[in-house]
Amino acid sequence: MGLTPTQVKQVREELITCKNPLFLFHDDPDGLCSFLLLYRYIREGHGIAVKSVPRIDEKFLRKVEEYSPDKIFIVDVAIVDQYFIDEVKRPVIWIDHHEPLDRAKVKYFNPRVKDPKKNVPATALCYQITKNDLWIATVGCIGDWFVPDFYKEFAKQYPKLVDKKKKTAPEILFGTELGKLSRILSFMLKGKTGEVMRCVKTMTRISDPYEILEQKTPRGKFIYKKYEKINTRYEHLLKSAIKNAGKDKFLVFMYSANEMSFTGDLSNELLYRYPNKIIIIGRKKDDELRMSLRSSKVIIRDVLQKALLNVRGYGGGHEHACGACVKEDDFNEFLEILRKEMG
The missing domain is CATH 3.90.1640.30 (inorganic pyrophosphatase (n-terminal core))
Structure with missing residues (x-):
């Protein structure tokens, strides 16, 4: 392959x-x-x-x-x-x-x-x-x-x-349930490092997917309970992000560092729901915005690099899925360049 x-x-x-x-x-x-x-x-x-x-x-x-x-x-x-x-x-x-x-x-x-x-x-x-x-x-x-x-x-x-x-x-x-299993693993990786690595260690011993999805064993229940706990917080943010989806070609949503990092998960689901939009999801931490950018139509990686030349930040990734970190004070200029290049 x-x-x-x-x-x-x-x-x-x-x-x-x-x-x-x-x-x-x-x-x-x-x-x-x-x-x-x-x-x-x-x-x-x-x-x-x-x-x-x-x-x-x-x-x-x-x-x-x-x-x-x-x-x-x-x-x-x-x-x-x-x-x-x-x-x-x-x-x-x-x-x-x-x-x-x-x-x-x-x-x-x-x-x-x-x-x-x-x-x-x-x-x-x-x-x-x-x-x-x-x-x-x-x-x-x-x-x-x-x-x-x-x-x-x-x-x-x-x-x-x-x-x-x-x-x-x-x-x-x-x-599908297969997709749900992927989200379970993604949410399993959220939180403090010690807790995450306990989940990872548990995953090395899981024998089949039904052990998790049907909570057949204590190991499976442990992973699934973590998912349920995280998913409640995710769904709350998702609803807030959806409210930002208007007629604008760009769907931009920023949230506080008090929440876990869901930028990748949110940007993926929002791209699925709004395939014609350019998705920018950011999490404020200290004086920076840590973002996930998605587009099914535009190759955003090259445009991102051009935008980063004019601001304090860094980023990169794949053609249609990128990550970036920009100083909060520079975000408006960063977004303006993206709009100009991709609008």
Whole structure:
């Protein structure tokens, strides 16, 4: 699907020859499911969610000291600083699908290096490697708005979780039990790091999706209860955001840092509900606005980079889905540039 047979063999060899790996993964369903596939393949090592900004820098060096891994696997993280790679002084295996970066001393597996248009979620790449846990692989792909070639096999094994009338990734994500499972995993990653990692550890032991959806075991109930708790807060924000959807081509909604970070989840669902709009969802924290931007019609990544040249901020991502952080005082200018370029 994305990796060559040689690359699949290389990563498998890296996995089966390690004793104490450290897995660093992006804190969304794609990143989590990528980690789960690799970890459950060898049942060794530790996982750490890369929260807030999908970037691994010198701050993660203390985690390397703490766990003293023999290898480091990085999945679904857009940016890894060269300084981090240089300082860890051990093998780094990086599996990703974001815009390729040039880094030394790392084993880098990204299909977009050879084919920039081949944007396959990290979960699908990891499933190529492990060929285990079909349900986890499918959940991660749908959570990244991607229908994998193994979706039909999933539908055969888990017919209750799909709807034959739902064909596209957003239809599946927001209209089936499979999509609900993806949201459960997304909400599981919200909150304090300790609580999140307890949920992640629990997920490494879940045997099938019904264990969660039907709360068949204490483990499944633990995950589902966390989802219910978070979903109440999410639905409140979603209703507020929908009120901002007028005739304007842009749907802009900002909320307080007192709430959890739902910018990605909100922007995805609002794009599904309003496919012709450009969605900008931001969370105020300190003197910054941390945003998720979505559009099904416009390639926003290039426009975003142009807008960021004129303000204090940073950002990036995929063609139709980006993240950005801008100083609150600069937001009006930032939005004006986006309107001019995309209006």
